[in-house]
Amino acid sequence: MKCQMSQRCGSCQYLDMDYSQQLIKKQKYCQKLFQKFPVQVHSVIGMQNPFEYRNKVIIAFNQRYEYGLYEEGSHRIVPIQQCMLHDQETHHILLKIQSLLKKYRTSIYDHQRHKGFLKHVLIRRAVQTNQTLVALVVTEPMFKGSKNFCSELVKTCPSVKTVVLNVNKRQTSIVLSQQEKVLYGKGFIVDELCGLTFKISAQSFYQINHEQCTRLYQKVSDLLEVKENQTVLDTYCGIGTIGMMIASRVSQVIGVELNQEAYKDAVNNAKMNKINNIHFYNQDATEFMKDMANQRTQIDCVIMDPPRAGSTKEFVQAIHILQPQQVIYVSCDPVTQARDLQWFWDIGYQTQDIYPFDMFPQTQAIETVICLTKGMNQK
Numbered sequence: 001m002k003c004q005m006s007q008r009c010g011s012c013q014y015l016d017m018d019y020s021q022q023l024i025k026k027q028k029y030c031q032k033l034f035q036k037f038p039v040q041v042h043s044v045i046g047m048q049n050p051f052e053y054r055n056k057v058i059i060a061f062n063q064r065y066e067y068g069l070y071e072e073g074s075h076r077i078v079p080i081q082q083c084m085l086h087d088q089e090t091h092h093i094l095l096k097i098q099s100l101l102k103k104y105r106t107s108i109y110d111h112q113r114h115k116g117f118l119k120h121v122l123i124r125r126a127v128q129t130n131q132t133l134v135a136l137v138v139t140e141p142m143f144k145g146s147k148n149f150c151s152e153l154v155k156t157c158p159s160v161k162t163v164v165l166n167v168n169k170r171q172t173s174i175v176l177s178q179q180e181k182v183l184y185g186k187g188f189i190v191d192e193l194c195g196l197t198f199k200i201s202a203q204s205f206y207q208i209n210h211e212q213c214t215r216l217y218q219k220v221s222d223l224l225e226v227k228e229n230q231t232v233l234d235t236y237c238g239i240g241t242i243g244m245m246i247a248s249r250v251s252q253v254i255g256v257e258l259n260q261e262a263y264k265d266a267v268n269n270a271k272m273n274k275i276n277n278i279h280f281y282n283q284d285a286t287e288f289m290k291d292m293a294n295q296r297t298q299i300d301c302v303i304m305d306p307p308r309a310g311s312t313k314e315f316v317q318a319i320h321i322l323q324p325q326q327v328i329y330v331s332c333d334p335v336t337q338a339r340d341l342q343w344f345w346d347i348g349y350q351t352q353d354i355y356p357f358d359m360f361p362q363t364q365a366i367e368t369v370i371c372l373t374k375g376m377n378q379k
């Protein structure tokens with residue numbers, strides 16, 4: 001498989017490598033990272049077709065209306081015709097957006113001069129329902145001609161169910177701001193995952209690889225050993241996916257999520273799926289865990305799925321006080337997970353197995369799941 005732009009784009013570090021070799025390389029990488037622990041790193045669970053798996057893309061345009069990803073470490077756009085990680089519908093929508101931007105002479109943001117209107121276009125696809133969310137990230141809340149823009153877009157691309165304007169004036173690398181206006185549709189799309197239905201807004205986290213996400217969540221569910229009268233915490237819960245998936249097996253699930261939009265989605269998702277034994281808190285996970293520990297709340301199992309930065313020492317200290325029978329730790333960055341694992345080891349929680357999942361084929365990234373239980377050296 002060849003991509004003309006892969007050298008300049010830099011996103012697909014392993015594109016030239018045979019897929020089976022990629023999986024072996026990722027397993028070896030994990031073995032090295034976790035070598036100081038007496039653990040077995042299992043074979044990486046890969047994909048049958050390791051292309052066109054990404055359900056989300058953030059694209060920028062240049063002044064010539066070429067679109068693409070940024071060249072590594074710069075604001076220079078590497079124009080792409082066809083990225084091998086996105087599906088055909090994403091390309092179709094991008095081409096239409098490109099022609100509309102040209103037609104309406106939409107001003108494109110210039111990163112050097114900090115002038116212009118359109119900074120990014122975010123496309124998120126719900127692959128099971130074939131619904132698409134388009135977010136236009138802009139510098140001003142007024143988008144003249146937005147009605148025509150949306151109606152033409154939806155006419156050519158009927159999978160687009162909503163278009164939102166995300167106003168981000170800040171000069172940072174963070175793409176989305178919290179200021180949002182719905183231009184078309186309801187402001188969210190709906191997807192199906194593991195037999196449940198999820199509402200997803202632009203700002204909410206949603207796993208980017210639907211097929212692998214199903215396998216990953218199944219692993220979490222298989223590792224979880226719970227009884228009907230028990231309580232599970234789903235920390236860093238996003239829109240509530242993992243907690244909702246296991247809610248029928250326990251007395252109650254408590255979810256905690258920092259992002260307000262994701263929290264709101266989680267609350268609505270529970271209602272939509274008629275799950276009454278799950279409750280969400282819009283709070284920092286560490287602060288929440290500290291509160292739980294201060295109150296000595298009975299918690300039987302903790303699921304944690306932090307962002308790349310990993311968790312915190314205080315979070316782990318709270319686990320030390322709460323003493324759940326299990327901690328299931330999902331990570332999109334095994335470097336920080338290995339750091340956190342040491343903290344867990346120090347308070348007497350151990351694991352024997354590392355389960356890697358290839359959520360991001362063609363790239364060097366890898367997702368890992370571990371299940372920690374109280375060990376012999378419990379302090």
Ligand SMILES: C[S@@+](CC[C@H](N)C(=O)[O-])C[C@H]1O[C@@H](n2cnc3c(N)ncnc32)[C@H](O)[C@@H]1O
Pocket residue numbers: 204205206207235236237238239240241242256257258259262283284285286305306307308332
């Ligand atoms: C890797 S995602 C996992 C989400 C969810 N478990 C899933 O599978 O879709 C990490 C989530 O943690 C949230 N988050 C980031 N920092 C947080 C914090 N300090 N406290 C609570 N949640 C946080 C993010 O907004 C994001 O939704």
